[in-house]
Amino acid sequence: MKIIESKNYLKMSHTACQILAEQIGQNPKIKLGLATGSTPIGLYNRLIHLNKKKEISFQKVTTFNLDEYVGLPATHPNSYHYFMRENFFQHIDINEANTHIPNGMAYDLEKECIRYQQVIETAGGMDIQVLGLGENGHIGFNEPGTSFSEETHIISLEKSTREANARFFDNIDQVPKKAITVGINTIMQSKQVILLISGETKAEAYNRLVNGGITETFPASILQKHKNCIVLVDQETTFQITN
Numbered sequence: 001m002k003i004i005e006s007k008n009y010l011k012m013s014h015t016a017c018q019i020l021a022e023q024i025g026q027n028p029k030i031k032l033g034l035a036t037g038s039t040p041i042g043l044y045n046r047l048i049h050l051n052k053k054k055e056i057s058f059q060k061v062t063t064f065n066l067d068e069y070v071g072l073p074a075t076h077p078n079s080y081h082y083f084m085r086e087n088f089f090q091h092i093d094i095n096e097a098n099t100h101i102p103n104g105m106a107y108d109l110e111k112e113c114i115r116y117q118q119v120i121e122t123a124g125g126m127d128i129q130v131l132g133l134g135e136n137g138h139i140g141f142n143e144p145g146t147s148f149s150e151e152t153h154i155i156s157l158e159k160s161t162r163e164a165n166a167r168f169f170d171n172i173d174q175v176p177k178k179a180i181t182v183g184i185n186t187i188m189q190s191k192q193v194i195l196l197i198s199g200e201t202k203a204e205a206y207n208r209l210v211n212g213g214i215t216e217t218f219p220a221s222i223l224q225k226h227k228n229c230i231v232l233v234d235q236e237t238t239f240q241i242t243n
């Protein structure tokens with residue numbers, strides 16, 4: 001893993017944007033794996049800015065989101081379909097048909113996982129996978145204990161994850177208990193991984209990522225084995241460790 005430490009969240013987002021913009025410039029048909037959560041919003045804002053200035057185009061780009069809650073329709077403000085539309089897709093020149101997100105409303109969820117995995121594989125996998133980091137070490141919604149060999153699958157969300165995400169809902173009871181997530185094996189096959197980590201609440205997870213062993217009880221630890229993984233972290237996170 002290559003670690004790039006930025007002074008603050010804005011600078012970290014800027015660095016992430018530079019990496020992506022350069023790669024999109026080199027490969028207009030790039031396949032991007034995208035994440036939700038608070039952390040990548042700054043990156044999306046920067047990319048929107050460059051797209052509006054016509055410095056980059058998403059017309060030929062294909063995207064695959066990591067995850068979606070089970071039981072939330074695309075119109076639900078807390079669904080990841082809604083998140084992506086609001087925070088990114090509706091502001092850029094991407095072809096909607098080229099954006100992919102698992103369908104958490106599918107009647108047969110197992111079949112939906114197989115379908116989604118096939119769409120990713122038919123496209124040849126991700127060129128770059130953007131990731132956030134859960135406080136418990138999850139990447140996508142791969143919770144601690146998820147096998148490293150998993151592909152797209154249904155996951156039961158941990159209480160701590162539901163508690164952390166309850167901030168977006170009226171109360172914790174409204175946070176879905178299950179989600180569909182791209183698996184760790186698929187994430188690891190991405191040619192490049194960009195892991196974004198910001199804020200003091202991620203300090204312990206960051207410490208474990210960098211200094212701990214590789215274990216399924218801390219899913220992000222597998223990234224230590226990825227051949228091209230860049231960790232972008234801000235000093236709000238690292239400050240907690242070095243001081």
Ligand SMILES: O=P(O)(O)OC[C@H]1O[C@](O)(CO)[C@@H](O)[C@@H]1O
Nearest residue numbers: 035036037038039132133134161
């Ligand atoms: O960026 P945040 O909001 O801290 O979330 C971190 C991770 O947690 C999730 O939001 C899921 O809980 C992921 O989508 C994200 O990568």
